[in-house]
Amino acid sequence: MKRKLAVCVAVLASMVIPLTSAQAGVRIGIGVGVPAYYPYPYRYPYRVYVGPAPVYVVPGPGVVYVQQPPPAVVYVQPAPVAPQVYSAPVAVPVNPSPVPSGNPVPIAR
Secondary structure, three states: OOHHHHHHHHHHHHOOOOOOOOOOOOOOOOOOOOOOOOOOOOOOOOOOOOOOOOOOOOOOOOOOHHHHOOOOOOOOOOOOOOOOOOOOOOOOOOOOOOOOOOOOOOOOO
């Protein structure tokens, strides 16, 4: 039983696997023994060559002077100045401290 099942699976598997590669073109054949002409579907009839653009060498123009426009005159109005108000310093009376008379006190080091 297992042998018959294995043979059936092998036959079905061989039917699934293609023996030739697939061809996507349409061809018409005449069985005369000589090949008939058939155009290739993606063939270009002529090759086209596009050359580079032509380059012209001519003498340059004469000396070209560029005239600068005259500078524009700009008048600037100064900003208004606000009057500055200063307050006078206040006099604070200071009592002089009495200077000790006599010998100065030595500082210990």
